[in-house]
Amino acid sequence: MEEINLYLDDAKDSMQKAIKHTELELSKIRAGKASPNMFDGIMVDYYGSSTPLAQVATVSVPEPRSITIKAYEKSMVTTIEKAIRDANMGFNPQNDGDVIRINVPPLTEERRRDLVKQTKAEGExxxxxxxxxxxxxxxxxxxxxxxxASEDEVKRAEEVVQALTNDTSAKLEALIAAKEKELMTV
Structure with missing residues (x-):
């Protein structure tokens, strides 16, 4: 019985991690609103090594449709700007020497549908x-x-695993539905 509980706890933890991972991936999908998370995947060439943007600059959202990126080192501003352009996110960064400003344009209907497809793929x-x-x-x-092990105990444990799976899947469905609603709201 002790081992069964260990397996059940492990399954529960793993399923929670799967939910967290999906939440993280969904947060990277932009919904027409500015968010610092949109730049989590961008890597910048920092003196020859590929470094996450968050480690070389501060990303902030002063307004709902704009983002400012302030490099810790002034010499990195053009490198950061290039990395953002190369990321092909559809942004046009403006560099004023100290700060990079990015206006987040509203999403077109077609782009919204593409993002919903991407959301569904992440959910799947x-x-x-x-x-x-x-x-x-x-x-x-x-x-x-x-x-x-007792057949009854194993059978009960399998039922618990199925209930965990159903519960976790329902949470995932709710996440996906919320993201789709967010994307389709103009």
């Missing part, structure tokens, strides 16, 4: 992760059955 990959966790946990429980 989250569901796949959850199902994989369920499968792995059930496989481990079946091994316990072969090793002499």
């Amino acid at each position: 990959s989250g569901k796949v992760r959850i199902r994989k966790i369920r499968q792995e946990t059930n496989d481990e429980l079946k091994k316990l059955l072969k090793d002499g």
Whole structure:
């Protein structure tokens, strides 16, 4: 029974991590509003090494549709500007020497639909992760059955795993629906 509880706790933790990962990926999808998270994936050439933008500059949102990026070193401003352009995010950064300003244009209907597709794809990959966790946990429980665990205990544990899977999938669906609503709101 002790081992079964360990597997159940592990499955629960893994499913929570899958939700967190999906939340993180969804936060990177821009919804027409400025957000510092939009630049999480941008890498800047910092003296020959590829460094995340957040480590070489401060990203702030002074207004809902604008972003300012202030480099810690003034010499990095043009490098950061180039990295943003190269990221192909559809932004046109303006460099005034000290600060890079970015106006976030409103999304077109077509772009919104593309982002909804991307959101659904991220959601689906989250569901796949959850199902994989369920499968792995059930496989481990079946091994316990072969090793002499009670059939009733294993069956109950499998039911708990299924309930966890259903609950986590419902949370994921809610996340996806909220993101879709956010994207389609003009």
